[in-house]
Amino acid sequence: RGCSRSTRVLFHEYSIKAAILIQRWYRRYVARLEMRRRYTWNIFQSIEYAGEQDQLQLSSFFSFMLDNFTHMNGNGPGNKYLISHLLDSVVDPLTEEVRQLKYEQIVVPESYCGPRLSFPLSVTDTNALLSAFKEEQTLHGKYVLQLLYETKKFLKQMPNIIYLSTSYAKEITICGDLHGRLDDLLLIFYKNGLPSAENPYIFNGDFVDRGKKSTEIIIILFAFLLLYPDHMHLNRGNHEDHIMNLRYGFTREVMQKYKTHGREMLQLLQDVFSLLPLATVIDNKVLIVHGGISDKIDLDFLSTVERHKYKYNKMLFKYVLFHMVIICLIQVVDILWSDPKNQSGCSPNSFRGGGCYFGPDVTQALLQKHGLCLLIRSHECKQEGYELCHNGQVITIFSASNYYEEGSNRGAYVKLGPELVPRFFQYQVSRSTRKLTLHQRYSTEGSALRALKEKLYGHRSDLMAAFQQYDIDNTGRISTSEWTQVVESVLRLDLPWRTLRPRLARLGADGNVEYESCFEDISPGEPIPPVTPNLAETLYRYRTDLEIIFNIIDKDHSGQISIEEFRQTWKLFSSHLGVAVNDQTIDDMARSIDFNKDGSIDFNEFLEAFRVVHKLDVKEQQQG
């Protein structure tokens, strides 16, 4: 090559410098991505937990209604309507024999080619179910009802806490939240084998909601439960709960898939969920619960609690109980809702609105009290599918991969053998098997930001009013600090707003924030009924709560309520919220939604009107 030695030395020097430069630059690039991934995670969690906190709001609304009823006692036809709706139960109480006969008599058409279950179940049945669901078939309502009925009968004999042993040198597999993700369950079975006497499983709650295949998941889990009662165990999660299901999609899924029998299934499911055991203990050493613990938990006391009373058949009474502070039920709430923290002590879980934050000292104390060495829980999504804390005394196991969005996290399960040393197995359901590139792994930011923008949109008037207070000269701009302060105080989400600002709002030429720009990207989906923007915004913000309330009123799940019911509900809800509402406006709105003028409205259609679209998505779709 003809390079002199000095040239080579020079090149070597330069190449080292060049390498260092590239390395410095690249590490900084990765750090920025990591920062974005981290705050994306914060966004998802904040919004998720804020939603769960809204449960408290609903509960206070119900007690508000109860108060109104008892004080006014029929003063105003509306209140009576609502209360009586809530207190009356739907399904006539049938005796067990009658019910069983009724299900047996349901006729399944010849044309149905899905699985036909026969009780008691056999391996043929579970195999048929797995094949059918892989082929996207639906199990006929008759068999679902029979399955739920048998499951309820079975669970009634179960204690609150189940004691297992690994005495046959078997490894027990423990799985966390599945949230309706059938692909994850099938992947676990593929990697780890089906449940059997040689392959026992524990599923630690939250089987339903959010994902689209909650029904299939519980059918499979309950079928295996009945088939292998000694080797298949299910713990209750906080989503095995009627009100949660109304909010987070399971109820809707059941009613959509089972138009004839859905209502009865939901009734049965309430009973089944409330009968699920609360905890499992392995070898008297490992405690497994869905959420966590608190400093009030006592396992001996917990064994005596009437666990089935913590449910929602008489929904109003559940919320009354909430306010009456019944200690044994508080322990149940703690088991289902608590999260570990790294600081000592036990404090109320304000993030979730229920349960506690428990510190390493609380864990240590409980484990010691009962001679245990490990706590396994789920309830929180973890990027690697699992996480250890409290000096390895607590394991969080989460089995729904891609929980927030494609690529957001792995799922995992843990295996314990007689020596009780946990072995972790991770996986991720993905459309392709190709390793995710650098960009894809950090791409969930998009949907987190979309969710955040929707929150901003839902509080537009309050935000604008507060922005304008700072903008005395009406320039349309305020400083970054002012913008941050407003957003933080109105939305009350603990997020790094300053870091997020570039993704949410524009800066003007003078370096200040053009505050209206954070609403630019969002517009209403459908043309909304003639209402003022203020009312539209309120309806948008409380959309989920309204959906739940309407669902409660609509006892037969027909999707319809009368205009009178609609009007009374909205009046009560808005007066509870302290929102001024004009009777005429509501009437006009209700009438405009009653398309066929028969005095009843399809509230799903109504609520659809208050969805939003993201303009950039629309543009992409149009171009694509």
Place this chain on the structure above:
Amino acid sequence: MADKYSADTIITETQKRISNAFDVFDHESNKTVDVREIGTIIRSLGCFPSEADLHDIIAELEEEEPTGFVRYEKFLPTMTKILLERKFRPITEDLLLQAFEVLDQQKKGHLEPEELTKYLTQEGEPFTQEEMDEMLSAAVDPDKNVILYKDFVSMMTFDDTR
């Protein structure tokens, strides 16, 4: 609104940025972060320190008896100084391109994955295998199986400014 350019405002704004970035990694909300995240925090605030630079900073930030955590009270003054003094200046697109060009001894206009791997995992402050794999996944043109560094640099620096 206060004069945006006054020294006080600049310091306050800087400190707020630092506080925000710190909070993202403050999982316990007790004003401490894991010392292993310090590099990420500093870099996300726009600085391009080398590993050796980070080493020195961390030594400064750690407690007398290292706890594995860094407290905000210590981090804030150190980081403020770094930002106000504009230490660890950004690496521009041009500079980055030049660096790649230096490595491309034969002036091919591209680099082989093996070439780049050799330099980045053996010279300077070497990459781990994981870092190298990650970078290659973004840098290697899937059809030609080479690194077209000019395109790579403009793509990555565009991303960076969003």
